[in-house]
Amino acid sequence: MTILFVVNQVRKESPGYTTTALALEAHRRGHTVYYVGIGDLVYLSDGRVGAHCRKAPNREFRSLRTFLEALIEEDKQLTSSSEWDVMWLRNDPAADMEKRPWAQDAGVLFGQLASKQGVLVLNHPDGLVKASNKIYLQYFPESVRPQTVVTRNMDDVEAFYRAQNQRIILKPLKGSGGKNVFLLDKKDDKNRKQIVEAICRDGFAIAQEYLPAAKKGDTRLFLMDGRPLMKADKVAAIQRIQQAGEIRSNIHQGARAKGATMTKGMETIIEAVGPLLREDGMFLVGLDIVGDKLMEINVFSPGGLIHASEFHQVDFMEEVIIAVEQKVANLKGNP
Template sequence: MTITFVVNQVGKESAGYTTTALALEAHKRGHTVYYVGVGDLVYLSDGRLGGHCRRVPGREFRSLHTFLDAVLETEKKLVSSDKWDVLWLRNDPAADMEKRPWAQDAGMLFGQLASQQGITVLNSPEGLIKASNKMYLQYFPESVRPRTVITRNMADVEAFYREQNHRIILKPLKGSGGKNVFLIDKKDDKNRKQIVEAICRDGFAIAQEYLPAAKKGDVRLFLMDGEPLMRNGKVAAIQRVQQAGEIRSNIHQGGKAKPAGMTTEIETIVDAVGPLLRQDGMFLVGLDIVGDKLMEINVFSPGGLIHASEFHGVDFMEEVITAMERKVDKNR
């Protein structure tokens, strides 16, 4: 089959990205694989979609680095979607928010048309639109998420700050990768207003209860069709531990990854959120969990699956691509 991966910009992809590993695994299994930047998508005059794509060369690769280098050396060619079986939306809208705002919704909008034309689109574009900011978390049971206020009003933040004994997390409603996430306590009394104003310049602010368990980092757990991604009895999960003096545990913010497994608290969260994720067409997502609370749901391009594979000694990419093949056959 033919699989087209949509990314923010092909030239900015990395060998360490989960997308690279998924694309290589699909290529190894004999599928035709294309890369296309979200800005290279096209609506063609015959009513079909297309894209100025880079096709993965038809040869073997010794590493993720040589694979991606070969993709980047390939010239772009216009390809019609009548050749696509799968359109895999792996672009992160939040990464385009500041410098390329026109690109934020493009993948989802083109994805909706592709879905109508019978192409399997992952994750579901309708589900992604619903989950396009952190408000999506509020659709899930209160028992598994932290207490939260979403506002642009400073008085609301102040009231919540007092309610939470003068310690909260502040972050933007739209964003990813740990950008503009702040721990606010009494030491930041002088800066609190400025931080809220800075966040609200770009939209709404989230004020969230601080969880003491966050000192130990968080767990990134991968779900596939609402169930933990498993292979050979191993679960696709890593623990991300922040650097000293840092509250963010994101890997590209300096966090360190180590193996993680299932706990009773994590199983409770999965039971609570899995059915709605499956209903919303979320094929592959990453849950960020602190203690017994779900902090975020990463639905666009969750990373860390390479780390999980290395730690647990199994190739989770094989499991994902196999499930994708089954999904396409079922849709047919």
């Protein structure tokens, strides 16, 4: 099969990204792999979605680094949806919010067209529209998510702050990677208004109850078609432990990762959210869990799958690509 990986900017990809590992696994399994940056998507005069993309060279690679370096050095070539079996949207819209706002929705918009042209688009672009910001979490049962207020009104934040015993998490409705995430407590009395105003300059703010279990970090758990991604009875999950004095558990914010196992709390969350994720066409997602509560659902380009594979000593990438192969076969009527 032919897979087009859509990323923010090809030259800014990293060997440590989950996207790179998925692409290399697809290449190793004999599939044609293309990479395209958002700015190189195109609508062609024949009505097809196209892309000025780079093709992975037809040779073996020993590492993620050599694979990505070789791919980046390839010249761009114009291809169209008539040649693709899969269009995989692995771009992060939040990363383009400030400097390239035109790029935020482009992947989803072109993906919707490609889907109508017979291409398997992952995750489903209609579902991604619904999940384009953190308010998507509010579609799921209250029992598995923290108490939350979404607002641009300072009085709303103050009221919630008092109701939560003067300790809340505040973050932007749109964003990723732990950017502009704050723990507000009594120490921030003088700065609270400025923090809220800074977040609300770019849109809505989310105020969430603070969970004491967050001191132990969080768990990134991968679901595939609404079910735990597993191999050899091991679940694709990592525990992320923040640095001392840091509330964010994101790896690139300095958190360290270790292997994680399934818990009863995780099973309860999966039972609550899995059906709707499948219904929305969310093929591969990352759940961020603190204690027995779901803090975020990462649907665009969830990372950490390389860490999970290393900790559990299994290749979760292989399971994902096999599942994609089956989806393509089913779409073509060859189960």
